[in-house]
Amino acid sequence: MAIVSLREAINQAIDEEMARDESVFLMGEEVANYQGAYKVSQGLLQKWGPKRILDTPIAEAGFAGLGVGAAMVGLRPIVEFMTWNFSLVAYDQIANNAAKMYSMSGGNFHVPIVFRGPGGAAHGLGATHSQSLESIYAHIPGLKVVMPSTCKDAKGLLKTSIRDDNPIVFIESEVMYGDKGEIPDGEYTIPLGVGEVKKTGSDVTIVSWSKVLANVVWKAVDSIQEELNISIEVIDPRTIKPMDYDLIVESVKKTNRLVIVEEGWPFAGIGAQISHEISSRAFDHLDAPVERVTQEDVPLPYAHQLEIRSLPSVEKINAAVKKVLYRD
Amino acid sequence: MATRVLMPKLSDTMEEGVILKWLRKEGEKVKQGEILVEIESDKADMELEAYDSGILRKIVVPEGGKAPIGGLIAVIADAAEDIAPLLAGGSAPSPGTTGSKPAAAQTETKAPAVAPMAPPTDGKTKASPLARRLAGDNRIDLSRVQGSGPQGRIIKRDLEAFLSGKTAPPAAFVPAPIIPGTAEDIDLSPIRKTIAKRMTESKTTAPHFYVTIEIDMDPAITFREQINTVTELKLSFTDIIIKAASVALMKNPQVNATYIGDKMRQYHYTHIGVAVALEEGLVTPVLRNCEQKRIDQINAELRDLAERARTRKLKPDEYTGATFTISNLGMFGIESFAAIVNPPEGAILAVGTIVEKPVVKGGQIVAGHTMKATPSSGHRIIDGAVAARFLQDFKKILENPASLVL
Numbered sequence: 001m002a003i004v005s006l007r008e009a010i011n012q013a014i015d016e017e018m019a020r021d022e023s024v025f026l027m028g029e030e031v032a033n034y035q036g037a038y039k040v041s042q043g044l045l046q047k048w049g050p051k052r053i054l055d056t057p058i059a060e061a062g063f064a065g066l067g068v069g070a071a072m073v074g075l076r077p078i079v080e081f082m083t084w085n086f087s088l089v090a091y092d093q094i095a096n097n098a099a100k101m102y103s104m105s106g107g108n109f110h111v112p113i114v115f116r117g118p119g120g121a122a123h124g125l126g127a128t129h130s131q132s133l134e135s136i137y138a139h140i141p142g143l144k145v146v147m148p149s150t151c152k153d154a155k156g157l158l159k160t161s162i163r164d165d166n167p168i169v170f171i172e173s174e175v176m177y178g179d180k181g182e183i184p185d186g187e188y189t190i191p192l193g194v195g196e197v198k199k200t201g202s203d204v205t206i207v208s209w210s211k212v213l214a215n216v217v218w219k220a221v222d223s224i225q226e227e228l229n230i231s232i233e234v235i236d237p238r239t240i241k242p243m244d245y246d247l248i249v250e251s252v253k254k255t256n257r258l259v260i261v262e263e264g265w266p267f268a269g270i271g272a273q274i275s276h277e278i279s280s281r282a283f284d285h286l287d288a289p290v291e292r293v294t295q296e297d298v299p300l301p302y303a304h305q306l307e308i309r310s311l312p313s314v315e316k317i318n319a320a321v322k323k324v325l326y327r328d
Numbered sequence: 329m330a331t332r333v334l335m336p337k338l339s340d341t342m343e344e345g346v347i348l349k350w351l352r353k354e355g356e357k358v359k360q361g362e363i364l365v366e367i368e369s370d371k372a373d374m375e376l377e378a379y380d381s382g383i384l385r386k387i388v389v390p391e392g393g394k395a396p397i398g399g400l401i402a403v404i405a406d407a408a409e410d411i412a413p414l415l416a417g418g419s420a421p422s423p424g425t426t427g428s429k430p431a432a433a434q435t436e437t438k439a440p441a442v443a444p445m446a447p448p449t450d451g452k453t454k455a456s457p458l459a460r461r462l463a464g465d466n467r468i469d470l471s472r473v474q475g476s477g478p479q480g481r482i483i484k485r486d487l488e489a490f491l492s493g494k495t496a497p498p499a500a501f502v503p504a505p506i507i508p509g510t511a512e513d514i515d516l517s518p519i520r521k522t523i524a525k526r527m528t529e530s531k532t533t534a535p536h537f538y539v540t541i542e543i544d545m546d547p548a549i550t551f552r553e554q555i556n557t558v559t560e561l562k563l564s565f566t567d568i569i570i571k572a573a574s575v576a577l578m579k580n581p582q583v584n585a586t587y588i589g590d591k592m593r594q595y596h597y598t599h600i601g602v603a604v605a606l607e608e609g610l611v612t613p614v615l616r617n618c619e620q621k622r623i624d625q626i627n628a629e630l631r632d633l634a635e636r637a638r639t640r641k642l643k644p645d646e647y648t649g650a651t652f653t654i655s656n657l658g659m660f661g662i663e664s665f666a667a668i669v670n671p672p673e674g675a676i677l678a679v680g681t682i683v684e685k686p687v688v689k690g691g692q693i694v695a696g697h698t699m700k701a702t703p704s705s706g707h708r709i710i711d712g713a714v715a716a717r718f719l720q721d722f723k724k725i726l727e728n729p730a731s732l733v734l
Contacts (some may be wrong), residue, residue: 256458256484284461287484288477326477326485 002185007177009038010153011115013158014041014078014186018048020101021076024162028061028117029078031157035084038118038177048052064090064115068097068167070115076162081117084171085129095163096166099142110165113142116158118174119147120211120263121311130307132264137169138241139268145169145240145271147210151181153238155188164192173211195244197251201225201233204321205251207274209236217261228327240270248274251290256287257324261312264280266294291320330405331380332414335395338369339644341522344396345369353383358404365401370518371611371647373640380404380688385411396480407546420633455482460485493532519609530671534587534706538666539715543723545682545697553694559624566602566656567627569679572725574598574618577652580718584651586672592709601650602630603635612638612648612670623732657683665698675705675715677722699726 004012018024020328030037032045032055045053056063056316060081066078081087087094094115101109121130144166148154154172161168169291198213208217213236221232233251237244252258258278260271279292296310322328335345348366351360364378381406389401403411453470455463459482463470466487473490475482481635506513516524548568555563577584581594598619603614613633615626636642652674655667658681666677680700701722705715725731 283457285458287456287458326483 001182003180003181005178005180006037006150006154006227007038007042009042009170009181010040010158011157012183013155013162015044015047017076017159017162017312018044021163023051023074023309023324024076024078025069025070026078026080026088026156027054027056028323029056029058029082030308031055031080036080040113040177045089060071060086060090062131065097067113067115068093068101068111071098071111071167072101076112076114077126078114078116078162081115081127081171082116084119084321085131087115087117087133088178092144094137094167094169095140096119099140101140102166111167112165112175114158114168114170115203115292116161116168116170117172118177119171120173121295121300121307122175124302124304124307126302130300132262133268133297134171134240134262135264136197138270138273141166143169144157144170144193147240148170148238149198149208149210149213149236151179152183152234153190153196155183156188157192160189160192163189168192171210175213176211179214190238192239193242193244194239195235195237195247197203197233197247198236199232199234201255203230203232203255204257204259204324205233205235205248205255205257206261206317206321207237207248207271210263212225212263216311216312216314217317220314220321222258223314224318224321228325230321230325232321243270243274243277244275245274245281248278249303252278253285256285258286259293259317259320259324260289260290261317261320263295264315265297266292267297271296288324288326291324293317293320329410330403330409330414331382332400333364333376333378333402333404335389335397335399335401336376337397338367338374339371339525342369342397342518342647343373343521344394344518346400346518347389347391347395347401348373350387350670354384354387356384358382358384358466368518369639369645370522372642378404383407383692385409386415388415391712418441453482454479456484458484459487461493466491474588485712500640517608519606519611519685523609526671527668530669534669534671534708536666536669536704537707537712538605538698538702538704539704539712540664540718541719541723542700543726544687545699545726548726548729549682549697551732555623561624561627563623563627563683564630566654567630567657568625568729568732569656570600570602570615570618570626570630570654571621571623572722572729573652573654574600575676575732576718576722576724577723581713582714583703583705583710583718585674586651586671587674587706587708592674595651597651599649599651601620601647601653601673602634603653603655603667604634606638606640611637611646611647611683612650613642613651616649617692637711647677650674657700664702666702667704669704673708675703675718 009266014026026041031041032053035042064079067079070077098111098113101111120132134145134147137143146157146161146168148157160172162169206217225232235248235251260274262269262271271294275290293312293316298310300310301307346368351363351364358378358381360366360378360381362378363375365376367374367376382459384402385405386403388394395401401413405411425484455470470482473482473486476486477483508557552568553564555561577598583593584598585594597617599614599616600618601614604609615629618626653670653676655676656679657665658679662680663683664680665678668678669676680701682697684695684697686693703715703719
């Protein structure tokens, strides 16, 4: 076991996959000479040279499309968005070309590409730079969406994503790049579509992922367990699409209560989809309606106090857990 | 604007109320603040005043009818307003639109909360999917289970409680049909239902034990005679027993306590409930802070509370919050008996009649007076020796009653 930061874990995944397969290359704004806007690609230009670590102009639609084309003819591009907010400029390339090419070409063209970068809110970046866009990507058939909450998962999932023959939306978090965690020594991968019970419990299941799991849910769990004298099961699906519903269904059969915590907006959010699937597949095991904790349905305010109040919080999670336990 | 008048929650244990009397007829004008209706809860009769002015357009629950807490009982509206949507339950009621409030609540700091929930109006039993499955697996008729979730929804814990026998099913067995003239089924009054539920809860959750002591009452008889001779007071033995119990409780705080899960709460005051028999059940008006009251104050207060208990005019905070209860069946000639603890209290004291009998005093058999006292204690927080010490102190005080005037 080694202790590394999230940026180091991602860097290792890219580095190892570049060593393993020479068709892998990294492209994006400031990834080469500047060593990455968040220093994720530190040292890679020096190691792999300018043919495989490419700085692009500030033109997301252009380089995302370039990546799709490269993938269609046999390369394995990793396209870094400085943040996922900027991917909206390239949404047509991702949602139409990357996602649909395999289907529309009758299976003639695979698009083995990883789009990656940080998503979600940081601190005071304003409405256009603080978005959790996983639900709009997960909505599109043909895309897989991956959102790790730990260093170990990030490295193992990114390696699998790079080897996958389908377009992958890999969403990280800039506020977690410096967070440290253990990763196994040597080669390992983590399959897509397989969630993990991060903590076992018997009274309530919380499903959450990425930063809101790492930074908010874990803070809430201990205090709620102590206050209510209950035990909470925490599930990290790790992959948003395909979602590991089986794991959640099994957990709900045990706890009979589900709270979904996500940083995205409520309408058509990931939690809405999970909630439907659970009400369909575990209906007779539910003792209370599924509760969701999401960002408020507003463009995220810039003002610090409003930003805090708009995002999921320990208090909101506490209230949701009490509600499913009928202890509110 | 039309408002729905909803059944208010008049006590903590109330689940439904009975309409005793409408003071306005349908079509009559109602002014805000006027008494609109009298309601019988499980504890007392209460007057409800109108929250809004308008015309009493519709009485939904007639006199003698019942409604659950939050249930629609009437609609107040302007003459021309369409009230059909309100009657159909079209708008969700909220505390602000209940249309009425308990009149007694005005003078109280702790107003009884009006439940903001709508009643099940469709006659269906509400239950979580899990509760339905558990009921099916265990062949339980859900209509026999009391729901504790929102709008009375039956949830897992209700099924578990039902299965473990913690709550009495409303109908414990399916009774055989009655041969006409040989028996009759009588609806339980709200107060009766509450007694049934709470006593079952107490006896099945608090492990009771009993200790009995015989007390020489000659000194207390003399004490009472002396006070009643010299003053205008008509002191009763109950007054003396309450004060003696209060003093003994202050010396034995473990008995003056409530079991709350992994803690017990010991009170630094004695609020003593006194069981008063009514025709349809019993209520226990509460004498607050007996440790601070002189015996003549207890006498006056008890007289007032007991009288109002009999005419069902007690306010909710006058029959709740006791830390200990005394039940006296002496007036029926009962020598001794064991009572059921009144939750959440830790213990209850049952006292019997004063018996004239031969007693041994100074080696001589003489005529004397004795009384038996039996506290029932919940063993979760009170041990035998603790109850015994309390009883010993209680006996000592009654046998030396002069200290009660201190």
